Amino acid sequence: MSWVLRAEDLPDLARGATLLGTGGGGDPHIGTLLVRQVLGDGAITILDPDDLADDAFVIPTAQMGAPTVMLEKIPAGIEPTLALRTLEEHLGRRADATMPIECGGINSMIPLVVAAETRLPVVDADGMGRAFPELSMETFAVYGVQGSPLALAGERGERVIIDTGADNRQMEWLARGVTVRLGGVGHIAEYAMTGEQVRRTAVPRTISMALRLGRAIAQARAGHADPFDAIAETLASTLYPHMVTLFRGKVADVERRTEHGFASGRARIVDGTHTLEIEFHNENLLARRNGSLVAIVPDLICVTASDTAEPITTEGLRYGQRVTVVGISTPDMMRTPAALDTFGPAAFGLHETFAPVERLAPYA
Amino acid sequence: MHIGIDVGGTNTDAVLMQGRTPLAGVKQSTSADVTSGIVSALAALAQEHSFEGDQIEAVMIGTTHFINALIEARRLAPTAAVRLGLPATRALPPLVDWPQTLLEAIDGHSYLAHGGYEFDGRPIAPLDPEELRGIAAQIAASGARSVGVSSVFSPVNHDLEVEAGRILAEELGDGVAISLSHEIGRIGLLERENATIINAALRELAAEIVDGLAAAVRAQGIEAPIFLSQNDGTLMDEAFVRAYPVATFASGPTNSMRGAALTSGLSTCAVVDIGGTTTDIGLLVGGFPRESAGEVTVAGVRTNFRMPDVLSIGIGGGSLVDPVTGEVGPASVGYRLTTEALVFGGSTLTATDVAVAAGRAQVGDPAAVAHLDPEFVTRVLGRIADRVAEAVDQMRTSADPIAIVAVGGGSILLPDELPMFGAVNRPGNYAVANAIGASIAQVGGEIDKVYAVTPGERGALIAAVRAEAVDKAIAAGAVPGSVEIIDFDEVPIPYLPGNASRIRVKAVGDLMEAQR
Numbered sequence: 078m079s080w081v082l083r084a085e086d087l088p089d090l091a092r093g094a095t096l097l098g099t100g101g102g103g104d105p106h107i108g109t110l111l112v113r114q115v116l117g118d119g120a121i122t123i124l125d126p127d128d129l130a131d132d133a134f135v136i137p138t139a140q141m142g143a144p145t146v147m148l149e150k151i152p153a154g155i156e157p158t159l160a161l162r163t164l165e166e167h168l169g170r171r172a173d174a175t176m177p178i179e180c181g182g183i184n185s186m187i188p189l190v191v192a193a194e195t196r197l198p199v200v201d202a203d204g205m206g207r208a209f210p211e212l213s214m215e216t217f218a219v220y221g222v223q224g225s226p227l228a229l230a231g232e233r234g235e236r237v238i239i240d241t242g243a244d245n246r247q248m249e250w251l252a253r254g255v256t257v258r259l260g261g262v263g264h265i266a267e268y269a270m271t272g273e274q275v276r277r278t279a280v281p282r283t284i285s286m287a288l289r290l291g292r293a294i295a296q297a298r299a300g301h302a303d304p305f306d307a308i309a310e311t312l313a314s315t316l317y318p319h320m321v322t323l324f325r326g327k328v329a330d331v332e333r334r335t336e337h338g339f340a341s342g343r344a345r346i347v348d349g350t351h352t353l354e355i356e357f358h359n360e361n362l363l364a365r366r367n368g369s370l371v372a373i374v375p376d377l378i379c380v381t382a383s384d385t386a387e388p389i390t391t392e393g394l395r396y397g398q399r400v401t402v403v404g405i406s407t408p409d410m411m412r413t414p415a416a417l418d419t420f421g422p423a424a425f426g427l428h429e430t431f432a433p434v435e436r437l438a439p440y441a
Numbered sequence: 442m443h444i445g446i447d448v449g450g451t452n453t454d455a456v457l458m459q460g461r462t463p464l465a466g467v468k469q470s471t472s473a474d475v476t477s478g479i480v481s482a483l484a485a486l487a488q489e490h491s492f493e494g495d496q497i498e499a500v501m502i503g504t505t506h507f508i509n510a511l512i513e514a515r516r517l518a519p520t521a522a523v524r525l526g527l528p529a530t531r532a533l534p535p536l537v538d539w540p541q542t543l544l545e546a547i548d549g550h551s552y553l554a555h556g557g558y559e560f561d562g563r564p565i566a567p568l569d570p571e572e573l574r575g576i577a578a579q580i581a582a583s584g585a586r587s588v589g590v591s592s593v594f595s596p597v598n599h600d601l602e603v604e605a606g607r608i609l610a611e612e613l614g615d616g617v618a619i620s621l622s623h624e625i626g627r628i629g630l631l632e633r634e635n636a637t638i639i640n641a642a643l644r645e646l647a648a649e650i651v652d653g654l655a656a657a658v659r660a661q662g663i664e665a666p667i668f669l670s671q672n673d674g675t676l677m678d679e680a681f682v683r684a685y686p687v688a689t690f691a692s693g694p695t696n697s698m699r700g701a702a703l704t705s706g707l708s709t710c711a712v713v714d715i716g717g718t719t720t721d722i723g724l725l726v727g728g729f730p731r732e733s734a735g736e737v738t739v740a741g742v743r744t745n746f747r748m749p750d751v752l753s754i755g756i757g758g759g760s761l762v763d764p765v766t767g768e769v770g771p772a773s774v775g776y777r778l779t780t781e782a783l784v785f786g787g788s789t790l791t792a793t794d795v796a797v798a799a800g801r802a803q804v805g806d807p808a809a810v811a812h813l814d815p816e817f818v819t820r821v822l823g824r825i826a827d828r829v830a831e832a833v834d835q836m837r838t839s840a841d842p843i844a845i846v847a848v849g850g851g852s853i854l855l856p857d858e859l860p861m862f863g864a865v866n867r868p869g870n871y872a873v874a875n876a877i878g879a880s881i882a883q884v885g886g887e888i889d890k891v892y893a894v895t896p897g898e899r900g901a902l903i904a905a906v907r908a909e910a911v912d913k914a915i916a917a918g919a920v921p922g923s924v925e926i927i928d929f930d931e932v933p934i935p936y937l938p939g940n941a942s943r944i945r946v947k948a949v950g951d952l953m954e955a956q957r
Contacts, residue, residue, distance in 0.1 A: 107533075110533055148628065148630065151593075151630060261560050398835065
């Protein structure tokens with residue numbers, strides 16, 4: 078069902094999007110301010126994928142690069158819509174709607190900026206079902222929609238079209254190079270597709286899920302209920318039906334290193350003699366409890382504050398935090414062999430094979 | 442000898458110090474005006490332990506005047522905000538997230554100009570002096586008397602911010618104060634800019650307060666230099682306060698923690714301050730408070746000042762104790778403790794009652810709690826100790842052992858040995874701890890910038906940044922040989938090829954005037 082989003086929904090949506098960012102994706106706070114500034118008292122139509130005509134034309138929008146840069150170099154404001162308009166011009170066709178490519182982190186917000194400005198609706202779906210570090214890691218790509226041509230825009234009104242045909246990894250590589258030259262952040266429009274393709278390739282209803290998750294956490298806190306129960310109940314009726322508590326303990330050690338522009342490292346969480354180790358590469362990729370695998374990408378590994386369930390990003394991890402780590406099962410479409418080839422363990426250089434979080438060893 | 446004074450919301454404390462030894466201490470009510478409370482505190486201090494004005498080498502003052510002015514939205518100067526960043530940053534202009542009442546109180550106007558830098562130091566756009574002169578004319582016409590200037594990535598390169606400040610000052614003349622963001626906040630444009638605008642709005646009041654404090658001290662025949670406490674526990678001189686009043690904001694809790702530590706003879710410790718309703722825990726490392734890493738909202742404005750990191754948990758002397766489960770807090774009888782607790786003839790079981798039943802404190806009537814089951818009493822106090830220990834553990838930055846200092850009326854709840862941490866220190870002379878905390882004489886220098894780290898040159902870069910922090914401390918008045926690096930932190934910036942890192946260094950040394 079389609080619905081309407083207003084400025085007062087943004088804090089809950091941001092909280093849910095941070096949870097789905099699974100440690101990465103960038104802090105959506107600045108995105109929240111950007112949407113609020115354009116939206117004012119207005120409303121954005123969030124379109125259910127089932128309400129899209131087969132031949133409707135959808136152009137997803139996003140930012141790429143370092144979210145930390147946006148904390149300092151705030152956008153001019155023209156960039157996201159300029160990227161969209163540039164791709165429309167290149168393709169000779171106007172979009173009927175925009176859509177997120179990534180429902181986790183700050184990219185949950187960018188399509189809303191476009192929507193508030195253009196009055197286009199936003200499709201309630203995305204192409205990652207969480208946060209991933211590269212533009213090629215999309216369910217759109219897995220199920221046959223190509224990313225190219227991609228339009229990239231900067232704050233001076235610069236516009237770049239990148240067309241690498243069916244090679245989405247080359248598209249990612251070139252776009253990232255341009256983004257660095259633009260000062261670390263670029264705004265993009267890519268993976269243009271029809272309504273029929275959205276239904277076939279996108280992870281559905283992830284905006285509404287992020288909002289419901291954020292709201293459930295806030296309401297549980299206000300009503301002194303257990304926020305983790307609230308998360309599990311909310312997920313039960315979605316395509317992410319399983320929430321598994323992986324561990325409760327104290328952050329004992331965080332080790333970080335920078336590799337090719339990615340913040341990699343590992344965190345160790347302890348409870349008495351028990352240990353949970355998380356490996357991250359911007360996002361959390363893998364968790365081992367007492368040496369045994371308990372969750373692995375693309376399933377979600379979310380570190381949250383034990384008392385409030387507030388999600389904690391890998392940048393925010395610190396010694397001494399009391400955390401509850403939960404694993405969340407991803408939809409079946411993100412666990413097929415083709416999907417795992419694109420964003421499964423091997424795509425991150427991990428040697429472990431994927432196993433669903435709900436079937437790995439339960440936590441006593 | 443030197444004098445420490447703490448001007449709080451309710452009390453003004455003063456101590457006379459010989460090196461790090463208190464000779465005398467007094468407590469007075471805070472006066473509505475700046476001077477009279479200080480005058481009477483100094484007079485009372487001279488009665489306790491007589492001194493001549495020329496024996497005093499320095500006067501250190503901690504004050505809540507500035508943060509209170511902001512919270513009450515009073516006595517703020519009409520202020521303009523100028524940001525260098527065009528063509529970027531238009532989406533969120535300065536003052537975008539300020540509460541309406543505060544916007545009106547500072548009659549805030551905001552202006553955008555070309556300039557600023559990328560993360561790697563490339564300019565976004567050159568400065569346009571004509572554009573800035575035009576803005577200066579509008580500021581003059583608006584009646585603003587103070588200006589905050591911010592610039593994108595000024596913590597990486599502040600050249601354009603300095604140049605813009607110079608042009609604006611030239612156009613606007615001496616009557617208008619200029620505050621520059623790279624001198625006030627850290628990475629995070631909106632938060633740093635907000636801190637700068639708050640600073641700008643407080644500059645007129647700063648001049649007034651400093652004049653008042655100086656007059657009060659001089660009236661006692663003391664000609665020694667006057668310093669004010671900063672959030673981080675270091676001192677700033679009069680000229681610095683006139684330029685950066687915002688740096689005093691959290692000096693209250695900082696001085697209280699430092700005073701508690703000094704009176705216990707410790708410099709690295711966790712200070713556990715147990716009041717009636719909450720327990721506040723802060724960490725001192727080498728005498729300085731550990732600072733919070735993230736954003737801090739002050740009077741509804743999101744900023745990134747350096748504030749001491751304090752964790753509050755809902756346990757205090759007045760906390761309600763469930764007679765069945767033995768759970769403590771977070772509900773509390775608060776200030777009604779002396780009428781509602783069992784030992785004071787009331788009918789509510791509080792944490793204080795349990796402490797009295799265990800013989801840890803002699804307050805009220807012990808007979809009123811004689812009926813409590815000793816096993817229950819042990820369990821409740823054990824649970825309190827566990828929760829406090831757990832909170833302290835959460836605050837410390839590593840598993841290394843750390844000393845515990847307990848202060849406040851509710852500290853009777855704690856055992857002499859805290860789980861995980863061992864002996865609990867209880868300082869004797871705590872009543873004027875804030876003033877003692879203010880009197881500790883050290884000054885510091887800090888660098889917090891983003892650097893593009895060239896492979897192979899990381900070592901040289903870090904050495905240069907450390908040297909820069911030391912130089913800053915010396916420039917602030919530290920004795921060169923006494924300066925030490927007390928904090929170093931390097932965090933890589935994610936999703937950004939090119940090995941950009943944010944490096945933070947803090948150096949601290951003894952102040953020349955009071956090095957003993």
